[in-house]
Amino acid sequence: MPPETLPVIAAQTVQPGEFKKIQSLTYEVAGIDLREGKEALVGARLNKRIRELGLKDVSSYLSLVEADRTGVELIALIDALTTNFTSFLREPQHFEFLRSVILPALSARATMRIWSAGCSTGEEPYSILFHLAQALGEKQLKEVEILATDISTRALSVASSGIYAASRMKELPEAWRKRFFQRGVGEQEGMVRVREEWRSRIHFRRLNLMEDFSSVAVANVIFCRNVMIYFDKPTQQKLVRRFAERLEPGGWLLIGHSEGLMGMEHDLSYVMPAVYRKASGRKG
Numbered sequence: 001m002p003p004e005t006l007p008v009i010a011a012q013t014v015q016p017g018e019f020k021k022i023q024s025l026t027y028e029v030a031g032i033d034l035r036e037g038k039e040a041l042v043g044a045r046l047n048k049r050i051r052e053l054g055l056k057d058v059s060s061y062l063s064l065v066e067a068d069r070t071g072v073e074l075i076a077l078i079d080a081l082t083t084n085f086t087s088f089l090r091e092p093q094h095f096e097f098l099r100s101v102i103l104p105a106l107s108a109r110a111t112m113r114i115w116s117a118g119c120s121t122g123e124e125p126y127s128i129l130f131h132l133a134q135a136l137g138e139k140q141l142k143e144v145e146i147l148a149t150d151i152s153t154r155a156l157s158v159a160s161s162g163i164y165a166a167s168r169m170k171e172l173p174e175a176w177r178k179r180f181f182q183r184g185v186g187e188q189e190g191m192v193r194v195r196e197e198w199r200s201r202i203h204f205r206r207l208n209l210m211e212d213f214s215s216v217a218v219a220n221v222i223f224c225r226n227v228m229i230y231f232d233k234p235t236q237q238k239l240v241r242r243f244a245e246r247l248e249p250g251g252w253l254l255i256g257h258s259e260g261l262m263g264m265e266h267d268l269s270y271v272m273p274a275v276y277r278k279a280s281g282r283k284g
């Protein structure tokens, strides 16, 4: 077949040496443990970026990543390889626990801090905020700080814009849709946007969990759900310990239901599936 009639290649071929380089870059930078056998997936994920840049293959793309001293292309590489799947009210047991256990336990506090670590496109921190808004009065709500962080600039830009396809609200009660969202009109038909008065209550920030986060204010609750699943055990263990340091005594760590802290050494106690708690420090 003459070259001009060759079909368009849907994914990039990733040679073993290239895959090894990508594996070590993603592990060193983001803690992501890309297992053998993911070559085709990596090729498919990088294809779009390689085309956007007008490059011909993975090898020339990796040369560009290495030559880019700003680190911007490395972030784009990590962005292309991370999975941002999320949804409103995902794993609803956690929101029920927030409403029925955590909020009553913290009700006497003057302030409350919640950190959504690995917030992706924002559905998780907005779900937290909506529950708080339903449960607390305005005066108390003003004293709540919600920090939402992710390594992915692409996911964070969606999160801070608060713009979603209307179909993504299907899990939310009708009254919440009205209270928290405005509907797009004209060209924005079919889209919704979290109202500015709610969006502005969440502080979105890029944060790589592999880097020092000791500047993050100590929180009462940390949500880190479906993020550690991408890390190997030693990386997970270190992260859990660092999270425990960023928790107030008596604070909670919520992880994904498919994740677990079994076999890890840490100072948190098991409360129920995917919920752990730091000792309150009170005697008796």
Ligand SMILES: C[S@@+](CC[C@H](N)C(=O)[O-])C[C@H]1O[C@@H](n2cnc3c(N)ncnc32)[C@H](O)[C@@H]1O
Residues within 6 Å of the ligand: 029, 030, 031, 032, 082, 083, 084, 085, 086, 087, 090, 117, 118, 119, 120, 121, 124, 149, 150, 151, 152, 155, 207, 208, 209, 210, 224, 225, 226, 227, 230, 256
């Ligand atoms: C599957 S999403 C989970 C979103 C949300 N927490 C949930 O449960 O629906 C995983 C997120 O972890 C983020 N992530 C992966 N590695 C990270 C790292 N080293 N630091 C911060 N975020 C990371 C990804 O960018 C992605 O948005």
